[in-house]
Amino acid sequence: MHQLSKQVILDCKNVGKTFQRDRNSAFEALMHIDLEVTQGDFVTILGQSGGGKSTLLKLLGGFILPTSGQVLFHGVPLEGITPRIGMVFQENTLYPWLTVEQNIGFSFKVRGKAKPQYALRVQEVMEHVGLFQARNLYPHQLSGGMKQRVSIARSLAIQPDVLLLDEPFSALDIQLRRRLQKFLLGIWQETAATMVLVTHDVEEAILLGQKLIVVGGQPGQIVEAVDISSATFRDRYSRSFLTLQQHLEQVIGESSDFLEPLNSVTPITG
Template sequence: MKLIEALPIVLSCQNLSKSFRGRHKQETVVLADINLEIRKGSFVTILGQSGGGKSTLLKLLGGFLPPSSGNVLFNGQSLKNNTPDIGMIFQDHNLYPWMTVEQNVGFGFRIKGEKPGNYKHLVHEILDTVGLSHARKLYPHQLSGGMRQRVAIARSIVVKPTVLLLDEPFSALDVQLRRRLQEFLLALWSEMNTTMILVTHNVEEAILLGQKLVVVGSNPGRIVEEMTISDIQYRDRYHPDFLHVQRYLESVLEGNLKEQGDNYYEEVLAISRIQKINS
């Protein structure tokens, strides 16, 4: 586990807000006053209920959407547009059905105009890393759902982005496959120096994968909780400490934390040894 506090900041939000106008020019505030620091090489999970603005925040962090106010900084510079240094994986794998696995993974190099001889070895290396060397000549329809998502991850990772954004990439998968891919993603992150930011509405997933966990509330979306997760028991979904924190985060999401009592979070800290940020 990487020591998050010792890492330099790669992405940050400063008083970030996002609004959208509807058909009748009515403005809806989706995100408000987001202040967030993400350190290089860390794994951050953003947790929130459906429709709470998590995916919008992810797109703002990637430069896919402009902020209504505030700023996003990437390596200390204002992020105006998407950059190849920030990749993104969506819920749908978005693979090209007429291309083989190998061609899909190498597509990023192809659109840059690079010759296959210059990048083919990189494609083979990443396919070996994600365990799909045997499938490189297959087409997407010949793959399982989990294999297709691994291809999508390989396609994003092979170009060596500084940051990889993941928008609920496992939400459409069954429980067992989802758990296998969570373990795969965590192992991949441990081997690489890529900063990963994953959006989810699944509390268990957020704890399992997050080195830093951010909870976004709704109407409008605001950060209501931040914590770092460093101890090994939080990679075990059946550990009592894990279950205790899961219960706490579910209460935060439901907005009924006060019903647990004023000392509930202090109890979580004492039992789980999770460090709360900005307490």
């Protein structure tokens, strides 16, 4: 059974990020971000394109550093990327000259591990995500959905403390997207992995998230935080789901005029 711990893995404390455009001007992308990601969480970050949600994900991954505030990883300031934080991007980043099995094992290889040391782990992951039969295929022989499954499997193979996903299904058609949403949710339920997913799709954010935050405004702030751990939010046709979807669409539409952030979690029961 999937159990959650209260251990905080990632912790944003009053985080802000400003990008320098040129010598005389700057763009404040995010401000006053307070967010905790605890072990076993599946957090979805929702917002309009250009609203700061991908910037927040990059801060959580150590790809960029905050201009103000701190991002803590296990209580220590995050000062750069680490193999303990996995990342799945919108476009798959598979190596075209490597097979499925070789792509999944690549992270071990670059860390100097000999194949006998990681071969069993790679096999276990391939079997778990339904890729074992495709282990000898190359990326050009795979569908878009299978490529993303390989990307997710490669990140999960090294058992990161947290897996970050930046709109991983946005380029896929709706039927394939829904199948991969179900796949990802199943992986989270079975492995108790900690995940943070960015999306601009309201339905996806509700279906997958256990905690959902909306980032909006200029600069980007957390304008709403919702507890959606109830099983009723896994049914896209339930009344609770549709009511929340309508509410979030309204929040996103109004977020460009939002002035004061709301960082408290609002429980919504099924």
